[in-house]
Amino acid sequence: MPRTRRKPAEDQEEQRGARPFWSGTLTFGLVSVPVDLYPGNRNARTPLRMLGADGVPLSRRYYSQKTEKDLDNDDMIRGYEIEKDKFVVVTDEELERLAPEQSRDIDLRSFAPLEQIPPIYFDRSYFLVPSSGSEKAYKLLAETMQKSKLAGIATFVMRGKEYLVTIFPENGILRAETMRFADEIRTPKDVGLPEEKKVSAAAVKKFETVIKKHSSNTFSLKTLKDERAENLRKLIARKKASKKNVVHVEVPEREEGKVVDLLDVLKKSLAGKKRAA
Amino acid sequence: MAARAIWKGNLKLNSTKIPVKLYSAVQDQTIRFHILDDKAKQRVKQHMINPESGDEVPNEEVRKGFEVEPGTFVILEEEDLEKLVPEASRDIEVSKFVPPKAIPPEYYDRPYYLGPDGDQAAYFAFAEALNKQEKEGIAQWVMRKQSYTGALRAEGDYLLLCTLRSADEVLSAEDLPKPAGRAPDKKELAMAQQLVELLRADFDPKEFKDEYRARVMEFVEKKAKGHKPRLKLVKSKPKAASLDKVLSKSIERLKKEKRSA
Numbered sequence: 064m065p066r067t068r069r070k071p072a073e074d075q076e077e078q079r080g081a082r083p084f085w086s087g088t089l090t091f092g093l094v095s096v097p098v099d100l101y102p103g104n105r106n107a108r109t110p111l112r113m114l115g116a117d118g119v120p121l122s123r124r125y126y127s128q129k130t131e132k133d134l135d136n137d138d139m140i141r142g143y144e145i146e147k148d149k150f151v152v153v154t155d156e157e158l159e160r161l162a163p164e165q166s167r168d169i170d171l172r173s174f175a176p177l178e179q180i181p182p183i184y185f186d187r188s189y190f191l192v193p194s195s196g197s198e199k200a201y202k203l204l205a206e207t208m209q210k211s212k213l214a215g216i217a218t219f220v221m222r223g224k225e226y227l228v229t230i231f232p233e234n235g236i237l238r239a240e241t242m243r244f245a246d247e248i249r250t251p252k253d254v255g256l257p258e259e260k261k262v263s264a265a266a267v268k269k270f271e272t273v274i275k276k277h278s279s280n281t282f283s284l285k286t287l288k289d290e291r292a293e294n295l296r297k298l299i300a301r302k303k304a305s306k307k308n309v310v311h312v313e314v315p316e317r318e319e320g321k322v323v324d325l326l327d328v329l330k331k332s333l334a335g336k337k338r339a340a
Numbered sequence: 341m342a343a344r345a346i347w348k349g350n351l352k353l354n355s356t357k358i359p360v361k362l363y364s365a366v367q368d369q370t371i372r373f374h375i376l377d378d379k380a381k382q383r384v385k386q387h388m389i390n391p392e393s394g395d396e397v398p399n400e401e402v403r404k405g406f407e408v409e410p411g412t413f414v415i416l417e418e419e420d421l422e423k424l425v426p427e428a429s430r431d432i433e434v435s436k437f438v439p440p441k442a443i444p445p446e447y448y449d450r451p452y453y454l455g456p457d458g459d460q461a462a463y464f465a466f467a468e469a470l471n472k473q474e475k476e477g478i479a480q481w482v483m484r485k486q487s488y489t490g491a492l493r494a495e496g497d498y499l500l501l502c503t504l505r506s507a508d509e510v511l512s513a514e515d516l517p518k519p520a521g522r523a524p525d526k527k528e529l530a531m532a533q534q535l536v537e538l539l540r541a542d543f544d545p546k547e548f549k550d551e552y553r554a555r556v557m558e559f560v561e562k563k564a565k566g567h568k569p570r571l572k573l574v575k576s577k578p579k580a581a582s583l584d585k586v587l588s589k590s591i592e593r594l595k596k597e598k599r600s601a
Contacts, residue, residue, distance in 0.1 A: 128377065179542065
């Protein structure tokens with residue numbers, strides 16, 4: 064989720080998701096609920112690997128322009144460009160210290176009906192899962208929100224960025240939808256859209272008739288398909304069956320960094336089982 | 341300053357075509373950092389290497405593959421990938437209309453404003469009709485070699501097109517077990533509901549500001565001038581008391597705040 068440029072090691076960690084993405088505290092009033100945060104979106108775009116001529120999986124590395132040598136994480140720092148090629152260095156520790164303690168909690172400061180929030184604000188989806196010991200308070204909050212039909216809104220700082228989130232229950236589980244801040248949404252005026260001219264009532268009526276004719280009260284989300292990903296998967300299956308263009312290479316065991324299914328991780332976590340450290 | 345349109349197309353509704361321009365509705369304000377080489381204080385570059393030999397692999401030698409089993413890759417050539425590109429079109433086909441509630445928040449991805457490109461009368465009439473009917477259109481189009489499905493809605497007098505995620509991309513809580521642990525009792529529920537009601541307010545996006553972003557920028561500017569702002573250490577927090585004690589305390593405090601407000 065952080066759109067700040069990160070160091071490579073953290074990037075890889077984010078793609079795996081076997082462990083919680085972040086652990087923190089959800090608060091309402093003086094009640095605090097320790098939670099783990101997991102991504103709620105799956106990468107459906109069938110990720111392709113970069114391979115060498117002989118099929119060996121390649122790695123992306125950062126290197127120095129000056130020495131042309133590859134750089135380790137410790138050889139790299141983060142800089143803000145104040146003018147062309149002039150940087151102010153900002154360390155992880157500084158970014159950490161710039162977030163006061165209370166800003167790290169997801170403090171549900173206000174509650175509103177979910178329908179009041181225009182979808183233009185919604186960005187990415189996450190699940191909040193109770194961390195061990197907080198199940199009681201977690202269930203209390205989820206059930207209360209379900210009963211009052213309200214979503215909670217909060218801001219919090221996570222990994223060098225502040226997030227605005229809407230939190231709402233779904234099947235007893237809290238979903239956290241990150242949102243854009245008001246100054247990240249353009250208004251029609253910002254964009255320079257023209258002022259509305261007088262519209263003819265007849266034209267509006269005509270469109271209303273078309274809308275009514277093609278309306279339905281339900282919408283099957285299953286019809287939302289990623290055609291490209293589907294066609295890509297079919298192509299891969301065909302190629303695999305034909306045994307052409309298939310290469311085998313020795314790859315090291317990747318037990319620790321194995322790509323796991325997000326759904327399995329969440330299921331395990333919700334069942335209250337201990338995660339593999 | 342007016343924004344530049346990123347794409348032009350035709351909103352297609354039955355046999356009616358409304359020419360439109362597409363504008364991004366989002367302006368990302370995230371602070372952008374660059375990764376620097378610590379010694380040279382210069383921007384770093386990226387390349388692909390063979391992790392076994394450590395040798396650089398030039399771009400023209402890099403192939404793309406999908407790992408079907410550990411160590412087994414199906415190679416995809418450029419012409420294979422070309423074939424996956426959908427046929428180019430300028431039509432944004434609106435096939436049906438649904439109540440806004442039919443699309444859950446987690447499906448909305450990126451919002452774009454549609455602006456009229458010529459026929460303003462039809463554009464504004466359609467936006468008004470959508471408003472009156474309280475419906476969202478389901479639209480399909482191909483833009484920059486990718487096909488999209490989106491929700492077309494009225495935003496004030498204007499049209500907004502929000503791309504939608506595919507069902508494969510969105511995890512549903514329905515597929516997950518309910519959290520373990522004991523259910524809350526009636527007394528706790530009543531208190532928690534009272535607390536939530538006290539915190540109830542209409543959603544106002546302007547109320548929530550990215551204070552951290554402002555703090556980081558201020559820090560960067562001070563540092564740029566050669567100052568070394570001192571930053572406090574972050575402390576860890578103490579343990580909380582029992583649930584119903586904390587609930588009643590919270591209610592008391594909020595009530596007090598409301599009275600004195």
